Amino acid sequence: MQLPIYQADAFTSELFKGNPAAYVPLTRWLDDRLLQQIAAENNLAETAFTVPAGNGFELRWFTPGEEVPLCGHATLVTAHLLWTELGFIDDEIHFFTRSGELIVRRNSEQLALDFPAQNIQPVGLGKEYTDALGAEPRSAMEVAGSNDQLLVAFDSAEVIANLAPDMRAVASLPYKGVICTAPGEGFDCDFVSRFFAPAIGIDEDPVTGSAHTYLMPFWADKLDKTALKAKQISPRGGELDCELQGDRVIMRGKAVTYLRGQITL
Numbered sequence: 015m016q017l018p019i020y021q022a023d024a025f026t027s028e029l030f031k032g033n034p035a036a037y038v039p040l041t042r043w044l045d046d047r048l049l050q051q052i053a054a055e056n057n058l059a060e061t062a063f064t065v066p067a068g069n070g071f072e073l074r075w076f077t078p079g080e081e082v083p084l085c086g087h088a089t090l091v092t093a094h095l096l097w098t099e100l101g102f103i104d105d106e107i108h109f110f111t112r113s114g115e116l117i118v119r120r121n122s123e124q125l126a127l128d129f130p131a132q133n134i135q136p137v138g139l140g141k142e143y144t145d146a147l148g149a150e151p152r153s154a155m156e157v158a159g160s161n162d163q164l165l166v167a168f169d170s171a172e173v174i175a176n177l178a179p180d181m182r183a184v185a186s187l188p189y190k191g192v193i194c195t196a197p198g199e200g201f202d203c204d205f206v207s208r209f210f211a212p213a214i215g216i217d218e219d220p221v222t223g224s225a226h227t228y229l230m231p232f233w234a235d236k237l238d239k240t241a242l243k244a245k246q247i248s249p250r251g252g253e254l255d256c257e258l259q260g261d262r263v264i265m266r267g268k269a270v271t272y273l274r275g276q277i278t279l
Contacts (some may be wrong), residue, residue, distance in 0.1 A: 020095045021058070021273035025221040025252035026086035029270050032252045033221035035088035036061040037095050037194070038277065043072075043082035046081070052277065054078045059216045064096075070108030071096075079215035083162075086223010086265060087252075090125055093118035094269035131263045132157050132227045134165060146183035147194065149173050155232055156189070164189040165228045168196045171206045175247050185212040193211040193225045195232070196251040203253075204242040205233045219224070221252030227263045232259045 019038050036056045043065055045146025053061040053076035060084070064071040073092065073135055077084040089109060095103040097120060109116040117128040134155040144150045147166065155165040164187070168174055174196045191211035198205045207229055209222040219225075226244060234240050240258040245251070255266040 015279040017277040018269065019056075019273075019275050020091075020099055022091045022094055022269045022271045023177070024090040024269045025223070025254055025267040026270060027268045029272060031250050032267075032269070033087040033219065033250065034272065035057055035085075035091040037088070037092045038063050039096075039100060040065050043191050048279070050076055050077075059219050060085045062088040062092045064092060064109075067110055068108075070110060070115075073109040073111050077211075077214050077216055081146065082214070084111070084129070084224045084227070086127055086129065087106075087219075087221055089116060089118060089127060089128045090223060090269055091126055091174070091269060093120070095271065098271060099274065100180060108176075114260055117244070124268055125225060127263075127264065127265040127267075129223070129227050129263050131205050131231050131258060132163075134228055134231055137162075137164070137276075139166070142183070143187065145180070146187060147179050147192070148177060155228070162189065163191045163225070163228060165193045165195065165232060167224075167232070168194060171198055171201050171247070174186045174206050174208055177208060178262075179210055181210070181212040181217050184210050190214050191216075191219075191250065193222070193228060195229055198243070198245065198260050201245055201247065203242075203245045204237060204239075205213070205229065206245050206247045208246065218248055220248045220250040221246045221254070223254070226254060226256055226265055230256050230263045 023032040107118045119126045151166045153167045195207040209219045244254045257264040
């Protein structure tokens, strides 16, 4: 069996920046174990798979370690490749996922992801979080009723830029991912962030669309505005233009194709 495979960089207009993701279009779902093996072999933060469904596509995302319920940058990559490589002609793509229906729209400049905003609530943190992250947080938020992701706010963007977490310690925390954020002063944006998820095989994700479904409700409330410019200041870096529209987060960005190939099974 041979399967097409593509790779592109998301939330950037320059190759070798932003966040790389692989995309494998399928005609039918293969065994979950095989999908996970392909993602592990790719060894990227995410590999996306689609199967045609109705007026759109079923979409799933796998890290090297497990399937995840939501991924922004691999959704952007998938939409970009459907338009640029696979002949999709409509200006709106509907994806059916574990997190509900997601929509990606295009214009001449950017692609726009339409994702559900997360209902976050404050939580307390112990000393183990300061030890794991190497800096003292100001506050923390998590999704109501979930310990899947943790948003940790710090006082300055410089603190975020200089974080050097103990990845083993971060992996031992009761969260699959830790989003670190601060005001964007000095970085020409409204807020900055970095994302660490060693528990699921990603020490640091370069640019994380799904994290902004937490970050946007948080910063829209703090800054009292709904249109915000965000930068994820990982070593590769990435930029997002974000807007909170009720219970939806719109994230706009670009993508650049890197690779076209085939998988032989």
